Amino acid sequence: MVDMELLAYLEEFISENRKQRFIDVLTERTDYLTVAIEDVYQMHNTSAVVRSCESFGVQTAHLIEAKNGQHLDDEIAMGAQKWVDINRYQNSEQAIASLREKGYKIVATSPHADSSLLQDFKLDGKTALFFGTEKSGLSDYVLENADAYLKIPMVGFTESLNISVSAAIILQHLTSQLKASDVAWMLTEEEMLERRLDWTKKSIKSIDDILERYKSDN
Helix, strand or coil: CCCHHHHHHHHCCCCHHHHHHHHHHHCCCECCEEEEEECCCCHHHHHHHHHHHHHCCECEEEEECCCCCCCCCHHHHCCHHHCCEEEEECCHHHHHHHHHHCCCEEEEECCCCCCEEHHHCCCCCCEEEEECECCCECCHHHHHHCCEEEECCCCCCCCCCCHHHHHHHHHHHHHHHHHCCCCCCECCHHHHHHHHHHHHHHCCCCHHHHHHHHHHHC
């Protein structure tokens, strides 16, 4: 449970506009749809995908870093990593197991012939979209263990798009589909409060000193 007294105390250190902005943004956030990024070599591509998650209201991103464990590029992410929950995994087996345990359907984004075209794809449950490396795509493990496959239709000579472009196109389409449906896609009230507290903490300078003062007074 969120400490509502602490939240109220900390919100005194931010403006009313910022407080309301947090509330407004959180009403558009979802964990019904999530993204997993498998071992992407270029750090700026991972950062750009996280930025797309933030822009389209996807609250959580999952980074699989078996080979290419790197921090996010702040200049590309544009601060998005502050507002998106990042979960990290050592391998794809771990990531898929964790997501399945949370009730997610595993969807591999792939140009394979048996993939569903984006315009035909329908969300029929909590969905985790997997995106692969720039050159070789997703690993065999993900492809073999996916529940469904998805691709963006293309009419040119190029077989694939940059991962960050693909993610932006797919997220825009599917979040629009989701929000036009009658699915309960929003975060719960408790989840929203947890993020409000987290975001408020991240917005306050000298937060450690302020938290110490709060503890001493209570």
